[in-house]
Amino acid sequence: MTGTKGPKVAVVGGGTMGLATAWALARRGAQVELFERHGHIHTHGGHSGHTRVIRHAYHEGSDYVGLVSRADEEWARLGARVSEQLLVRCGLLEFGPGDDPAFAAALAALREHEIRHELIDAATARARYGFEVPSSWPACLSPDSGYLRVSPCLTALRDEAQAHGATLRYQARVRELALGGDRPRLLLDDGTCVAADRIVVSAGAGSGDLLGPTLDRAHTFERLQVLRRVLAWTRPAEHLRPHMRSLPVWAAFVPEGFFYGFPDNDEGISGFKLACHSSNDPALAYMYEPVDPERVDRTVHDLDLQPLRAFLARYRPDAGEIAATVTCLYTNTRTEDFWIDHHPSDSRVVIATGFSGHGFKFAPVVGLAVADLTLEGHSDLALERFGYS
Structure with a gap:
C-alpha cells in the first residue's frame, strides 16, 4: 500500500518524532515528504546514546500511563513485523528515600494503574543488584519495563514509512515556514520552496528557531528550551561483566539528584551506561541554562563528569572508571x-516538539496522535496538557 490519494504532508525533522509521524501518516495513506537536515540517526539531537528507558509508572503525571502502555504495544507489534527485538524487557529498578516526591509519585502510579511490580527492601536490592542502597530506603522492581534499542527502532520506523510511500529527504535543511495563502510552504536552504496541504514541525532542538518568527518569539523561547546533557559508559572489571549484563534498567531518586542507567549489553558502546537527568548541586546550575543548538559545546569536561563520578563512588563503586562519553540535547518545555x-496562526500546521528527557518511548503513540491532528483535526491521544498555551 502506498499513500497516493491522501493530502500532501510535509514533515520537518527526521529524528525520533518526525520519523514516527511520517510512519503513522504514510500508513494512513497521506502523501508524506520528510525533510531532515542531517542523516538518518545522528548525534546532533536528542536520540544519541543507543538506548532509551521504557517505564510504565510515570512520576511526571499518571495521565501518561495509558499513552506509554499504548506505545509499548506499538513497539512490540513493529518489532514483530520487522523481526527485530526493539524492546528489551530487562525490568526497571527504582530506589530512593521513601519521602522523595517523584519516587512516591512513581510508586503511587504503579498502584493506581495496577502495574506489575515488586517492592523490595534495601538489603535485597543490594544483594540482587549491587547498588549501595541505604538501609532505610525502599526499592521497587517493575519487571515489564526495560529499554528500547534506538537504532533498530528508528530504522524500523523509517523502513515502514518508506514501504508505505513516504519520501525521506536527508541533508535537506528547512530554513523558514511560510504560513497563510492557499497552502503553507517550506523554504529550504537551497532555495527550494515546497508547498503542502499540511505541515508538521518536529525539528527537535531546531524547532524554536523555525517556529519563533511565526509565533510570539518570547513566548516560544520561554516555553521551549534546549539543554545540554552528558551520557557516560564505565568499563567494569571483566569478572563483573556477567553481573552487569544481568542488571535491569535503573533509576535513582537520590538526594544528589535524579540518575538513571542501563545494563552493560554492548548496545552501540560497551559498558555500564549512566546519566544525570537532574542535579541538586548548585555548582551544576549550568545544566539548566539554555544552549544554542547551533553552537553547543560538545566537549565533555571534568565538571560534567563530577556528578556521575560522585554517584558511582557512593552507590555503584564496582562499575569501574568512565571510559566513554557523548553529549545529548534535551529540547524541553518549561x-x-x-x-x-x-499552530495558533494556521491550523494546517501541527507542532510536535519538547519530547526530550522522557519522550523516546512514546514515539509510536506520538506519531499516531500527530497523524490524527494533521488529518482529522483532533486526537484523543493528544492530552490537554500538551497544548500551546
Missing part, C-alpha cells in the same frame, strides 16, 4: 510536558 498542538 513544564517538561510534550508540545503537540495546531
